Amino acid sequence: VEPKYDGERIMIHWDRAQDKLMLYTRRQNDYTDLYYKFLPIVRDLLRCRSCILDGELLIWNRDTCTFKPFGHNRTYAISNDPTSVEQFCYCAFDCLYHDGHDLTDMALHHRRATLQRAVRCQEKVLEVVKATRVETLKEVLLALDKGITQGDEGIVLKAWDSPYVPGERKLKWMKLKADHVSGMGDTLDLLVLGGYYGTKFGQKQISHFLLGVQGPASSRQQLWHTLCKVGSGYNSVELQALQQHFNSRWRPYDKRSPPPHLDGWETAADDVPDVWGEPEQSLVMEVKGYSFVPSTKFKVGSTVRFPRMLRIRRDKAPEGVLNTSQLQELMESSEHLKSALACIDNFQLNADVKRVQRQTAGAGASAGAG
Incomplete structure (x- = not known):
């Protein structure tokens, strides 16, 4: 489980040999010039020769100690107020490429470990999104409760061994937030x-x-x-x-x-x-x-x-x-969280099926070797 922030999805492309740092959206729109103020900051926090990071770009307000709502990024980017109490903060949650190696087919836990090595975290400037291992419905709901209380959009459920598939979540990645799940109906x-x-x-x-x-x-x-x-x-x-x-x-x-x-x-x-x-x-x-x-x-x-x-x-x-x-x-x-439970049950079922498939494959390989 990871928190779901109300930020702008941005991918960082870094190549130290060419001294090239680029910022792209998921749809490959080049936002490097728009967010030029962030470039020297993030450059100093990258500890690798090359990488592609996936994450969310947000604006942190130092006075209120809160993230600004989605849509404020561009307002801050084009402002030139030297007294501003706001700053860019990049929350990275994945690493797709690292020092010449494509990581997209590797398991999520491997990519996250590489992500930790690829960057030097600085609080409210460049952070690695915290991930919490969950195995039960109760743990999922506790994480969701914590996220909502903290003001996050919700949470993201990710299969721990899932590869990176651009634009495709299905049962490997799944968002749970207030607008998606509501078993109560009326206000x-x-x-x-x-x-x-x-x-x-x-x-x-x-x-x-x-x-x-x-x-x-x-x-x-x-x-x-x-x-x-x-x-x-x-x-x-x-x-x-x-x-x-x-x-x-x-x-x-x-x-x-x-x-x-x-x-x-x-x-x-x-x-x-x-x-x-x-x-x-x-x-x-x-x-x-x-x-x-x-x-x-x-x-x-x-x-x-x-x-x-x-x-x-x-x-x-x-x-x-x-x-x-x-x-x-x-x-x-009230339907008592019917839609949420269905989503979570499907997610858990998918994980159980994959676990059985791995065990079956392992047993078959052992039998063949014998």
Whole structure:
């Protein structure tokens, strides 16, 4: 599993003997002149006589400690601002050619080992994309959860022994991201009930939010049932808007005396929010997730897997938020990550078939030798 960045796919062609460094897109468009500012930087970080690298070119913002969205590359490339806090960052994930040798027919793990030798990594300038070995569905989903939380597009699944086939992924390379996999269908309008401190966009601040739905109305007040915690989907501007709204409204959360409108909600220490706010003064978030899953952490008894904010619903009042009955109907109609599981099962099946084929071939060779 590798993270899927929201960058521009660029291939680096390097030949030290001819002192030639070229940048191409996957479709062989020459972008060397466009990204000329990056050439002297990457030249000093190549430790080989020749190579062809595959990766993503992004723009790193040193102030916010985040990558800029796709499409900002060219804006930065043609700018001449000496005070800019932005810089190119190339995230390499493959090596197709190295010191006179074509590596495309070699296994991915061999190419990645060669890639590590071919470059001298420099943080947020030239990096080798981290790869994590996974063998189970649970490990895949954990990697996907981590990627979404970090703000990545998603993850890429790659067979560890796969060759490099340009433009063809099929079951050897497969992307999983929010736009490709969604077993929940509908979006959810949820109310912000609390917040958690975290580091987001380079600052320690309330950056994760506790969300919930309307519970039953008691004789004294409207009750609210916690459903999930969201920490992705918004940019720095949207987070700032949330901060401006809530900063004067937050109250420290005391688990010994929780707010009565949370209807006796109790959870593990790690899930207790740092702050809470009055529902009447809160905001509604429109949220999208992959599926509903059972959970003892939240009052509802379930939670949203991989939730992300789509937008702040300033046009909607707290009483317009989902109630527990409506949520139950949505949960019953959810497909529970059906499409994601199908993709992952196919990926694992392909790997199992190839493993059997290798074992069969090895057994046949041994029998022939005997």
